[in-house]
Amino acid sequence: MGQAIAGRILAAGFELAVHNRTPERAVELVAAGARGASAIADACSGCDVIATMLADDAALEEVALSADGLLDTMAPGAIHLAMGTHGVAAIADLAAAHAAAGQTLVAAPVLGRPDAAAAGQLAIVAGGPRAAVRVCEPLFAVIGRRVFDAGERPEAAAAVKLANGFVLACAIEAMSEAFSLARRFGVAPEVLHGVLTGGLFAAPAYETYGRIIVDERFDEAGFTTRLGLKDVGLMLDAGREAAVPLPSANVVRDRLLGAIAHGDGERDWSVIAREQARAAGLE
Amino acid sequence: MGQAIAGRILAAGFELAVHNRTPERAVELVAAGARGASAIADACSGCDVIATMLADDAALEEVALSADGLLDTMAPGAIHLAMGTHGVAAIADLAAAHAAAGQTLVAAPVLGRPDAAAAGQLAIVAGGPRAAVRVCEPLFAVIGRRVFDAGERPEAAAAVKLANGFVLACAIEAMSEAFSLARRFGVAPEVLHGVLTGGLFAAPAYETYGRIIVDERFDEAGFTTRLGLKDVGLMLDAGREAAVPLPSANVVRDRLLGAIAHGDGERDWSVIAREQARAAGLE
Amino acid sequence: MGQAIAGRILAAGFELAVHNRTPERAVELVAAGARGASAIADACSGCDVIATMLADDAALEEVALSADGLLDTMAPGAIHLAMGTHGVAAIADLAAAHAAAGQTLVAAPVLGRPDAAAAGQLAIVAGGPRAAVRVCEPLFAVIGRRVFDAGERPEAAAAVKLANGFVLACAIEAMSEAFSLARRFGVAPEVLHGVLTGGLFAAPAYETYGRIIVDERFDEAGFTTRLGLKDVGLMLDAGREAAVPLPSANVVRDRLLGAIAHGDGERDWSVIAREQARAAGLE
């Protein structure tokens, strides 16, 4: 995802330095004209905006807060544009740390897959101080088809991104419950899938994930059970921070945990359907 | 809904007798050429297929099982085409009763609103013995755009219809939880609604109900909280019959109950969002 | 249970007529001096108080409402003392029916097992019009060690009885979850059982049921999973009537359903523990 975004930025004529903990991953971008940066400090040097696309909060904290990390090496006034999916506490804490260092954090998690990124078709949820968000807008214009404004707080953008994934998880869970009931009455999941996607649920969430469930193609993980549990966990953490009970998130969490307990942790997270079937004595 | 369907059947040239417990409701159809039947027995007389569109299981049982009801007055070999939303036990029991009387029950609940019915654009989920379903197909052709085959058991069609409504309820609940979290982080529901429907959830379930929630138009009830509770209750009953835990249905049921406890029983069932907001201290 | 209670009443010198749908079951009581009644009408004849101890609402409704049942044959002013575990709606409806017939319903479900009944050690929860409850008090005195006053409404007594069983179900579920977690960390259920019952939970609910779970003696059913599901279902129905969400009842219901789905319907309902272990991949 990071490479696809960087490729768009470079192709649009921006001056770009790239740093990857696995240097080979930057080779292609350097060949295309990016400046290769062997260290974070090098990547930050002379840059107005430093974008990160990291796998989790731990990676973000390491890159930002460790010695010679972003906080230490970004210039005063520079903007850290965090594009990964992160927890609200991690983003809020980091925003405070950057602010204390005279820098600014803008959170701009993206929705869409790497191929959408390469095509400049991502949706972007941006949160942060207005002036800093405005500085980032030319970048958003080349990587996304649409920008959603989450307001002045970077953690709000994180919350919106988590909420989107959570709504998807709930849709998968709901379909899974519905499929297991239908099976008990002798109805093929295929038929119910047709009913759903032929009507109120004619949308990718149900078409794509419903199809995986109907075909039981859980082994080709687009997004694993463990990653799903991580993100639902971040959603629940956000609920705790904000004192918002999220009973549907509890349901999903328990199915994901059960899937892991039954050995499906590295399968596609729509394996929730199999776990629900297990709970109904169908496996 | 019943009138819209009857209108389609009549307009297509079928011979039609109509009976309504509130006789004025049949006036228009009679004016258009239907035979008015003052009693159920009269409506059944000489008919191959007797269609019902009733509000709940109690009404269905009364019409079918009371003295001079369908069972007593349908000819041997006749088909009862039950098009309402009913519980699986009610349908299974009625199917057995009809079979014992030499009659056949076909369950064919419909998806769509009255205007879709009037336009012949309903989706129909049909369950029942093959030969009987085949007899009904010419009727399905004039009232629906698509027929889904739930197999030989009428109660399977009931289960599919309930499952569709249940998946909708879960989507409303998931959105409600997401909106309440977003609000706590200062994000307007409008923005999150745009994120959802601009991406994975570009479907009527999220567009229509999300819009109601964003605008808080709960007073114009398309489908009330109490009716929602009834249908989710039928889904949970189906789960009990089939030994299928439905944890998401529990979540929805509790929100609907809470909404009723707080006086929102006659509002649109998407008032779930307000109940979720209450649980989060937002009202 | 009914026989044990009847035995106490007879031994205390009350004039007693007995009727059982299975006549042999009344033989012993008749031998001890009770008048054998071959029909309900016969049992009601000349009696001030007619006590029932029936397995479920369906049996209660049949005995009370069918032709020549209690309503038809009880004298005006007579009291129906319903001692079984019943749903609140069944009791409320029956109370209204009796009242319309000039009779009175007192609900007095009991807590304790048949041996406690035989020893006059039951706890009784009594609900109904004050005057009628007072008439029953001499009976309560010989069968119970304590009477709890649920007030003027018979269905309130039903609710209290259901609530007591529900709190037990929750204790079983909580222990089951705790045991499954402890097992994953290598702690024997025996040890955790000792911790619980050696401290805050030194009570029969935890001692008796915890012991069954520790020893996995689910085959000797004191109370089956199916009966547990029935009673939790009545509790949830009571919650629906009263618009009270009962999230813990949902959790228990799902475990009971899962147990039935896995073939444990006729085992002791503490087999919830095995179902919880299954959900955690421990079976």
Place this chain on the structure above:
Amino acid sequence: MGQAIAGRILAAGFELAVHNRTPERAVELVAAGARGASAIADACSGCDVIATMLADDAALEEVALSADGLLDTMAPGAIHLAMGTHGVAAIADLAAAHAAAGQTLVAAPVLGRPDAAAAGQLAIVAGGPRAAVRVCEPLFAVIGRRVFDAGERPEAAAAVKLANGFVLACAIEAMSEAFSLARRFGVAPEVLHGVLTGGLFAAPAYETYGRIIVDERFDEAGFTTRLGLKDVGLMLDAGREAAVPLPSANVVRDRLLGAIAHGDGERDWSVIAREQARAAGLE
């Protein structure tokens, strides 16, 4: 709690050094003969067993892992006896860190209140390498009435302690749901409390907490909602580590969150009952 335990140890004739981040809190013990240690290093010097009683994982990690903390200053072969309530991950990680330093961690969380500690009546759950646990046994003998053996893994002792608190939380939640239902049927909580504690639930969990709920004495917090949320959170974290779904913990968590959302975060955690009543429209 720490002072009460230390007092027992000192009174039994053990040589004791005490360190408290708030020095005044150690004054009494020093007056009674303990050696006052101004720094952690000083407290560890020459000691075979270093006991900690800390409020949470963050405090434990700071005391153990910061520069000049336990890891840096305990002698090789020394034992860290962690007596607070901690998460399983924190304990497991710390055990590994101590082991790497040639030291040993024994987790021995306690059950009971400070007055039980002062009377030597605590229950102790001990987990850790056998030899190290044996070294601690003379200490256990003076502070507790009973020791439960959680096995070789310190985190197992943490899990048992969390499980005990979790079972209590579930009992509070179950009572709360039952009370709210009873209230809707006009039954005073007092009556239901009598039924419960007069029968299957004659134990402190129901007597003490049920009494608080009946009297609505939530303002005198023995254990606050926020602390309850912390501990239930640790239980859920333990479930995640072990892949054990804990649906009852979810229910409790949501009530605690709701209580916080409604301003009851610093009240006694049995204020769950008020939150449940709110959900039922009773407040």
